[in-house]
Amino acid sequence: MPRFTRNYTKKIGLPAGALIHLGEQKVEEPELSVISYNEAEVRQAMPKSFGEVEQYRKPEMVLWLNIDGLHDTVLIDAAGKAFGIHPLVLEDILHVGQRPKIDEFEMFVFIVLRMLSYDDACERVVEEQVSLVLGDGFVLSFQEKPGDVFAAVRERILKGQTRIRRQKADYLAYALMDAVIDNYFHVLDRIEQKMERLDEELFSDSSMETFQRIGAMKKELILLRKSTWPLREIVGSITKSEFDVIDEKTLVYFRDVHDHIIHAIDILETFRDMASSMHDTYMNYVNNRMNEIMKVLTVIATIFIPLTFIAGIYGMNFQYMPELSWRWGYFGVLGMMLVLFAAMLVYFRRKKWF
Secondary structure, eight states: OOOHHHHHGGGTTOOTTOOOOBSOOOOSSOEEEEEEEOSSOEEEEOOSSGGGGGGGOOTTSEEEEEEEOOOOHHHHHHHHHHHTOOHHHHHHHHBOSOOOEEEEOSSEEEEEEEEEEEETTTTEEEEEEEEEEEETTEEEEEESSSOOSOHHHHHHHHSSSOHHHHSOHHHHHHHHHHHHHHHHHHHHHHHHHHHHHHHHHHHHOOOHHHHHHHHHHHHHHHHHHHHHHHHHHHHHHHHHSOOTTSOGGGHHHHHHHHHHHHHHHHHHHHHHHHHHHHHHHHHHHHHHHHHHHHHHHHHHHHHHHHHHHHHHHTTSOOSOOGGGGOTTHHHHHHHHHHHHHHHHHHHHHHTTOO
16 A cells, blocks of 8 residues: 655655655656647657657647656656646646645646556556646646556547547546546446455355455455545536636536446445445354354353263262262263263253254
8 A cells, every 4th residue: 555644754844836756656767648639630749858749739739748657857847837837736746646636727727536447467456646737728647657548538539520629628638537437437347346256255165365355345445435536526516617728518528427426436335335244244254153163162061060060079089988889880970971961962952052
């Protein structure tokens, strides 16, 4: 689990807006990708430096600049100066682990999302911070490492005669947010499959490993909840507020995203209830099993109490005990103990105590 608190100690004493990367460096060198398009034309490139980006920025075209890798503060600062991004926004971009949020500035809107994916090899959820800056005619996306869920968006842009090619930058921001949120359903599907396997294992071979996997599942669901619930507020504020850089015609698409978020939250809450139920079921199983063990041990102890009493009497070694000199005394006492043992077993069985 990442230690965000430990990372934030690096910025103690620094002024607001100081550019320092708080997080893990996940790439050696940042990668830039540019797509510039309108209805009639599209241009795509992988610039080697930020200076090459300016040639793709034209008033009649929408510019999408994606930066993979956040450790290069010089590059992030150059992007901020080129597009007029507030230093506090640049600071939030570099501070990974941000809560999903939306901030409106005079010339742009800043959005923080949590992009989730599922690692099938490790069977766990992997998260990454994605920051979007929506301005007049451009969208900037900042990611921690290469690899994302935006392949379908890129494909739609590169194809001709698609809706995204006829729309402005606000529609591109919607498409990116929609891609991130739609991938949540892919993660939830993997979680559901994992929960089904755990549920079968819970009733077939409950063990401490099963309990530990249920605990890990609950942690993953907490992570999903922290990533999903704030999005409801973010998209809700977009649909209810008047942002200068978002056209009214695009709001209907954001309302659709809002519906997707609510659906994902409903599924997530159901999974949380199921995980809690599985946890309670395991604890009940353990308690019932312990009760059965204690019942058997109690029956055994109860049976041996009178037998121990009889053996204790004839083990006192007093000189004058009538039965000690009797020829069949040993066999008589042993037989009495066996009869008593059998009688108590029959009595407990009739009472259904074991």
